[in-house]
Amino acid sequence: MKNTRREYWSKLLGEQEASGQKVRPFCRERGIGEHSFYQWRKRLREKQPVRFAVLETKTASAEMAAALELILNGGERLRIGKGADGATLRLVLEALRG
Numbered sequence: 554m555k556n557t558r559r560e561y562w563s564k565l566l567g568e569q570e571a572s573g574q575k576v577r578p579f580c581r582e583r584g585i586g587e588h589s590f591y592q593w594r595k596r597l598r599e600k601q602p603v604r605f606a607v608l609e610t611k612t613a614s615a616e617m618a619a620a621l622e623l624i625l626n627g628g629e630r631l632r633i634g635k636g637a638d639g640a641t642l643r644l645v646l647e648a649l650r651g
Contacts, residue, residue, distance in 0.1 A: 562593040576590060
């Protein structure tokens with residue numbers, strides 16, 4: 554499987570998730586086969602390694618108020634801003650669940 558195809562579908566899946574749009578209309582608008590969309594989604598979820606990003610901690614201000622805050626078992630807090638990407642958030646939650 555070519556990396557470019559994997560990257561293309563990964564980007565497309567992220568766009569669909571971030572849009573909040575249902576799969577069928579999303580695929581229709583882009584001329585993508587719904588069956589192909591679901592096959593690639595399954596393939597990428599099964600084989601995609603968990604990726605981590607380096608995060609910097611900052612003091613929260615009123616301007617940076619998080620839309621969502623998760624308090625983890627160890628007491629750590631995960632603040633998710635209003636503009637968070639849906640695909641990235643899904644990966645983070647999957648990694649936290651183990």
